[in-house]
Amino acid sequence: MKTENILVIGGTGKTGRRVAENVIQSGHNVRVVGRKTIPAFDWEDPSSYAAALKGMDRAYIVYYPDLAVPGAKEAIEKLTEAALREGLEKVVLLSGKGEREAEACEEIVANSGLNYTLVRASWFNQNFSEGAFLEFVLNGQVALPMPEAEIPFVDADDISDVVAKVLVDDRYNGQTITVTGPRKMTFGQAVEAMAAGIGKEIQFHPITIEEFKAGMKQAGLPDSYVWLFGYLFQEVLGNPDNQEISYDVEEVLGRPATDFNTYVEKTVATGIWNQDLSHTV
Numbered sequence: 001m002k003t004e005n006i007l008v009i010g011g012t013g014k015t016g017r018r019v020a021e022n023v024i025q026s027g028h029n030v031r032v033v034g035r036k037t038i039p040a041f042d043w044e045d046p047s048s049y050a051a052a053l054k055g056m057d058r059a060y061i062v063y064y065p066d067l068a069v070p071g072a073k074e075a076i077e078k079l080t081e082a083a084l085r086e087g088l089e090k091v092v093l094l095s096g097k098g099e100r101e102a103e104a105c106e107e108i109v110a111n112s113g114l115n116y117t118l119v120r121a122s123w124f125n126q127n128f129s130e131g132a133f134l135e136f137v138l139n140g141q142v143a144l145p146m147p148e149a150e151i152p153f154v155d156a157d158d159i160s161d162v163v164a165k166v167l168v169d170d171r172y173n174g175q176t177i178t179v180t181g182p183r184k185m186t187f188g189q190a191v192e193a194m195a196a197g198i199g200k201e202i203q204f205h206p207i208t209i210e211e212f213k214a215g216m217k218q219a220g221l222p223d224s225y226v227w228l229f230g231y232l233f234q235e236v237l238g239n240p241d242n243q244e245i246s247y248d249v250e251e252v253l254g255r256p257a258t259d260f261n262t263y264v265e266k267t268v269a270t271g272i273w274n275q276d277l278s279h280t281v
């Protein structure tokens, strides 16, 4: 096996952290970048791209906060141009399943002249333990819109296993891999499964998208973030076509995708859900 130099953009996040660990375990060299690393990489500052890419063979691209936001297309274009200049062989782009706005960024990568694989992910399980919904779970009060949506939540471990494989396996060049979990669940069912696994009461309150956005505004979150969540609830969860299960995880890895109950079990074991919010300010 050839040892590759692999850049992981967003390498401290939910999927990037796991991809970096995975790729190191396979014996490759990894450079993790984010805004606080050396070299620093900031999506808002295209002049930071070249130093991160220098000397790398392949890259995992995690855009933040989402490929659907204004400015994403320009950033992805500049990054792929810089990657070509620095002589990278291949990139893997993390994209969102069912996000029409993200498809423009996927096309930029596909037409960049680089070898590529696109990984389109459904909503992550880890949103409840490492992301935007953790605090709701810790508080025992989960208030979310789209209660009727059936979501094939995917595990970040499955995403990272798939990414780590396709990054160094050129048989996946030019392909789009759709990663979902093995079954669909509503937010209410996900909350029930977490409550049972953690062994505490967690209430689910169905609310409207407007109520959710108003709550985010009240909490002082920036308008762009509030807009993004409104878009994701409406566009991704509002379209039944986006709720289909994909079997690509099993095809790529030769094992079934992780069930939500397994996610709950392994997360309980980490202690993440035992934090006591009453001592935080």
Ligand SMILES: NC(=O)c1ccc[n+]([C@@H]2O[C@H](COP(=O)([O-])OP(=O)(O)OC[C@H]3O[C@@H](n4cnc5c(N)ncnc54)[C@H](OP(=O)(O)O)[C@@H]3O)[C@@H](O)[C@H]2O)c1
Pocket (backbone or CB within 6 Å): 009, 010, 011, 012, 013, 014, 015, 016, 033, 034, 035, 036, 041, 042, 043, 044, 062, 063, 064, 065, 066, 067, 094, 095, 096, 097, 121, 122, 123, 124, 127, 131
């Ligand atoms: N969550 C979901 O359900 C879901 C579903 C489908 C697709 N996605 C996609 O997943 C991506 C997020 O991936 P993730 O959840 O693995 O990451 P994450 O946990 O949200 O972490 C974000 C990462 O990006 C870095 N980052 C933040 N701002 C940055 C900036 N301005 N420049 C450079 N790096 C920056 C962070 O590091 P520093 O803070 O250290 O810079 C961190 O490593 C998004 O593109 C989203 O569209 C998410």
